[in-house]
Amino acid sequence: MSLEARDALTATAASPASQRAHSRLRLAVVDRDPGFMQVLANRLDALGWDLRALSSAVTVDALVGMRLNALVVDLSVLGPGSWEYLERVCARLPGLAVIVCTGPSSVAQRVRGLRLGADAWMTKPCHAEELICVIEAAIRRHRRNEMPQMEDALSVGQITIRPDLYQAYSGDASLELTAREFEILQLLTQSDRVLRREEIYERVWGYAMAHGDRSVDVFVRKLRQKLRTASPDWSYIHTHFGVGYRFAPEVDGGEQQLVTPGVGEVGRESDVTPALVG
Amino acid sequence: MSLEARDALTATAASPASQRAHSRLRLAVVDRDPGFMQVLANRLDALGWDLRALSSAVTVDALVGMRLNALVVDLSVLGPGSWEYLERVCARLPGLAVIVCTGPSSVAQRVRGLRLGADAWMTKPCHAEELICVIEAAIRRHRRNEMPQMEDALSVGQITIRPDLYQAYSGDASLELTAREFEILQLLTQSDRVLRREEIYERVWGYAMAHGDRSVDVFVRKLRQKLRTASPDWSYIHTHFGVGYRFAPEVDGGEQQLVTPGVGEVGRESDVTPALVG
DNA sequence: TTGCATGTAAAGATCCTGTAACCGAGCACA
DNA sequence: TGTGCTCGGTTACAGGATCTTTACATGCAA
Numbered sequence: 001m002s003l004e005a006r007d008a009l010t011a012t013a014a015s016p017a018s019q020r021a022h023s024r025l026r027l028a029v030v031d032r033d034p035g036f037m038q039v040l041a042n043r044l045d046a047l048g049w050d051l052r053a054l055s056s057a058v059t060v061d062a063l064v065g066m067r068l069n070a071l072v073v074d075l076s077v078l079g080p081g082s083w084e085y086l087e088r089v090c091a092r093l094p095g096l097a098v099i100v101c102t103g104p105s106s107v108a109q110r111v112r113g114l115r116l117g118a119d120a121w122m123t124k125p126c127h128a129e130e131l132i133c134v135i136e137a138a139i140r141r142h143r144r145n146e147m148p149q150m151e152d153a154l155s156v157g158q159i160t161i162r163p164d165l166y167q168a169y170s171g172d173a174s175l176e177l178t179a180r181e182f183e184i185l186q187l188l189t190q191s192d193r194v195l196r197r198e199e200i201y202e203r204v205w206g207y208a209m210a211h212g213d214r215s216v217d218v219f220v221r222k223l224r225q226k227l228r229t230a231s232p233d234w235s236y237i238h239t240h241f242g243v244g245y246r247f248a249p250e251v252d253g254g255e256q257q258l259v260t261p262g263v264g265e266v267g268r269e270s271d272v273t274p275a276l277v278g
Numbered sequence: 279m280s281l282e283a284r285d286a287l288t289a290t291a292a293s294p295a296s297q298r299a300h301s302r303l304r305l306a307v308v309d310r311d312p313g314f315m316q317v318l319a320n321r322l323d324a325l326g327w328d329l330r331a332l333s334s335a336v337t338v339d340a341l342v343g344m345r346l347n348a349l350v351v352d353l354s355v356l357g358p359g360s361w362e363y364l365e366r367v368c369a370r371l372p373g374l375a376v377i378v379c380t381g382p383s384s385v386a387q388r389v390r391g392l393r394l395g396a397d398a399w400m401t402k403p404c405h406a407e408e409l410i411c412v413i414e415a416a417i418r419r420h421r422r423n424e425m426p427q428m429e430d431a432l433s434v435g436q437i438t439i440r441p442d443l444y445q446a447y448s449g450d451a452s453l454e455l456t457a458r459e460f461e462i463l464q465l466l467t468q469s470d471r472v473l474r475r476e477e478i479y480e481r482v483w484g485y486a487m488a489h490g491d492r493s494v495d496v497f498v499r500k501l502r503q504k505l506r507t508a509s510p511d512w513s514y515i516h517t518h519f520g521v522g523y524r525f526a527p528e529v530d531g532g533e534q535q536l537v538t539p540g541v542g543e544v545g546r547e548s549d550v551t552p553a554l555v556g
Numbered sequence: 557t558t559g560c561a562t563g564t565a566a567a568g569a570t571c572c573t574g575t576a577a578c579c580g581a582g583c584a585c586a
Numbered sequence: 587t588g589t590g591c592t593c594g595g596t597t598a599c600a601g602g603a604t605c606t607t608t609a610c611a612t613g614c615a616a
Contacts, residue, residue: 267329571603572601
């Protein structure tokens with residue numbers, strides 16, 4: 001590792017792995033303009049956000065269930081009870097970033113919306129990029145105060161990962177992972193696909209991996225060692241020769257079925273890779 | 279930490295942690311439009327806000343010293359280095375609500391401003407009332423979760439924390455904590471997770487920690503010393519190497535698992551002891 | 557088999573933390 | 587006004603923990 005690179009890392013003081021902790025942003029948009037939604041969807045998809053488009057208002061309870069980070073509404077879609085709806089949503093979900101994005105309005109309307117709890121008011125037509133920035137700003141502010149651990153514990157195989165404690169456990173016994181080991185383990189468990197070394201390095205270290213760097217291999221070895229000690233009958237990290245590593249808890253011997261984690265919402269349904277090692 | 283900032287801080291002798299509860303909102307506006315300022319001043323005065331009008335940019339350290347809740351800037355007043363200035367302010371004071379209120383702009387400019395950390399962008403001319411709502415919305419987000427400030431006494435291990443007295447006790451003997459020490463202890467006890475130094479610093483001091491600042495370590499040492507003196511058989515503050523500190527009362531020696539964090543909540547609800555000193 | 561890619565282990569190199577000593581600014585008090 | 591005290595904050599150092607590098611062994615694919 002070059003000195004400059006290392007300095008750059010410690011200088012930023014916040015490792016990429018830690019800020020990546022909260023996975024994808026969840027956003028709901030209540031709007032009926034197909035063009036608007038299309039543009040937004042494209043942009044958000046590129047950013048890796050989880051977007052759900054709603055063509056009409058849903059109940060507040062339904063919103064609660066969606067566990068959103070942000071909500072964008074066009075008041076004209078809500079119809080008559082829009083102000084009350086806005087108020088109820090903001091009252092019920094104080095941690096939700098609410099952005100009103102609607103057609104031309106009066107100052108009084110905007111004032112009313114903001115007073116009721118909205119975080120921002122955008123006037124249509126507007127540029128998707130700007131709207132996204134506004135959403136990001138609102139979420140950013142909410143996040144900063146959201147100290148409480150909204151990071152769920154995650155159980156995979158016999159191992160439990162506790163992001164709030166920066167540690168993994170087998171039962172109640174700590175694996176005694178170092179910070180970097182934990183970050184790599186956490187990264188691996190967050191995806192079912194094969195991760196290339198360069199990818200792992202970049203996301204954990206925060207900058208490009210130098211050619212021939214074996215750090216990832218060494219850490220994977222340490223991880224495997226500790227995982228084996230804590231949970232001898234399971235295999236967790238699998239090597240894909242010439243490609244990289246993949247995380248999948250498997251009971252050794254015979255069975256090689258994927259054991260779906262039980263605790264916490266792991267919603268990793270999308271990219272399950274059936275192709276498997278030998 | 280720069281000397282100016284230090285002076286500013288110690289001079290005012292009031293830290294953000296103590297200030298937050300109930301005080302007038304402090305707002306600074308960097309603008310040169312007399313009419314705009316006049317209208318704003320009248321409105322804010324009626325609301326009981328503490329406004330300081332600045333006709334040109336002040337140093338970031340000076341802003342730190344003002345202990346503001348919000349900052350409104352007209353980029354045209356800042357001149358050439360405005361983006362860098364904006365960025366520096368937002369980085370240094372993550373808890374500050376920053377609103378850019380300036381003349382006509384392009385989407386790209388607004389996007390840039392928001393990405394650099396601004397909370398909102400208002401285009402002049404604008405209605406004072408609306409601007410105030412936007413400021414309030416930004417501050418509201420910041421304030422929401424700031425220190426639940428439970429006034430109840432809290433017993434952890436052999437220690438009792440009395441927010442009303444700004445002091446901690448072992449039985450009826452005071453630990454003789456200083457203000458800073460108490461604030462850090464209180465922050466630590468309010469969370470079961472590992473807190474990174476940057477988080478601790480930001481929440482107690484009120485602005486971003488400088489790289490290489492060891493203040494948190496030093497105060498943790500002082501805290502540990504006093505905790506050890508008052509309660510020799512217990513460990514309270516645990517170091518997570520490469521990450522930060524975590525508060526958890528544990529009996530030394532034999533049983534180290536007094537409070538075994540299960541997979542879910544670590545509930546410290548059980549041991550709140552209201553019974554207290556004279 | 558050969559040529560890489562990966563596993564393994566150990567040795568520095570580097571970083572992180574605990575610790576103590578120090579300095580300057582406020583404050584109380586004579 | 588000067589003195590001594592406390593407090594917050596800085597700095598330097600030492601020891602230990604962690605990370606990186608390197609070398610070699612092993613395994614996979616062509």
